Amino acid sequence: MTAAIIGGTGLTSLPGLEITHREVVHTPYGEPSGPITHGVLHGKEIMFLARHGYGHTIPPHRVNYRANIWALKHLGVERVLAVAAVGGITEEMSPGRIAFPDQIIDYTWSRQHTFFDVDLTHVTHVDFSYPYDAQLRAKVVEAAKRAGVDAVNGGTYGATQGPRLETAAEIKRMRNDGCDIVGMTGMPEAVLARELNIAYATCAVVANWAAGVTAEEISMEEIGLNLEVGMQRVRDILGELVPLL
Numbered sequence: 001m002t003a004a005i006i007g008g009t010g011l012t013s014l015p016g017l018e019i020t021h022r023e024v025v026h027t028p029y030g031e032p033s034g035p036i037t038h039g040v041l042h043g044k045e046i047m048f049l050a051r052h053g054y055g056h057t058i059p060p061h062r063v064n065y066r067a068n069i070w071a072l073k074h075l076g077v078e079r080v081l082a083v084a085a086v087g088g089i090t091e092e093m094s095p096g097r098i099a100f101p102d103q104i105i106d107y108t109w110s111r112q113h114t115f116f117d118v119d120l121t122h123v124t125h126v127d128f129s130y131p132y133d134a135q136l137r138a139k140v141v142e143a144a145k146r147a148g149v150d151a152v153n154g155g156t157y158g159a160t161q162g163p164r165l166e167t168a169a170e171i172k173r174m175r176n177d178g179c180d181i182v183g184m185t186g187m188p189e190a191v192l193a194r195e196l197n198i199a200y201a202t203c204a205v206v207a208n209w210a211a212g213v214t215a216e217e218i219s220m221e222e223i224g225l226n227l228e229v230g231m232q233r234v235r236d237i238l239g240e241l242v243p244l245l
């Protein structure tokens, strides 16, 4: 089964990937964030795409999620593991930790969020009760166990519009809504994968405490340091995951 990794903040390239070639894909929805990278990781063929571009130049609200997902589908991808930096809202989601969310609440607005608005001869509603693919999630959870990474299995990802960080009051509201972590890219990426029948799961790396969780303001330096720790854990997990795919 062909698999791809979408890297986010802190993962603009895939360490250890022996790159074979890069492929430019033009889509009916415009250009993806960059060419799709093909390569071999731990003996398996895999594709990689940097969500914000390989130079991290595309902010979360301007990512062409439809083009990215369509391009991967076009190349035969059936499974996507999304890596995403997040803020931690609830106690166990401490900076540096890894989490595999099992639910999403979407707070984004005005993004191109569906493939089903072109053919207006019929209406399509996809089931999205469980936004992440159960089988792929189980494999990622198992991979983390094998890698000895103490990860949180579950949690609700609140997707905000960005690019600004949230206010303390917004995070308070999100906590009351049931969110455990907050990021800016989880939607519409997850639903677009579902619409194209791609199994999708997220490996979230907690980069900081979300706004107002501690008395301190959020610093980019802190985020960078925590992401370095977290991304090493992601590499360890991928080392165990890829042979399971």
Ligand SMILES: CSC[C@H]1O[C@H](OP(=O)(O)O)[C@H](O)[C@@H]1O
Pocket: 007, 008, 009, 010, 051, 052, 059, 060, 083, 084, 085, 086, 162, 183, 184, 185, 186, 223
């Ligand atoms: C302050 S970092 C915010 C930035 O990081 C996350 O990106 P990604 O999900 O692609 O790892 C978050 O969603 C924001 O885009």
Ligand code: HPA
Pocket: 085, 086, 087, 088, 160, 165, 166, 182, 183, 184, 207, 208, 209, 210, 211
């Ligand atoms: O605190 C945050 N909020 C939203 N997105 C994020 N990505 C990393 N940290 C955060």
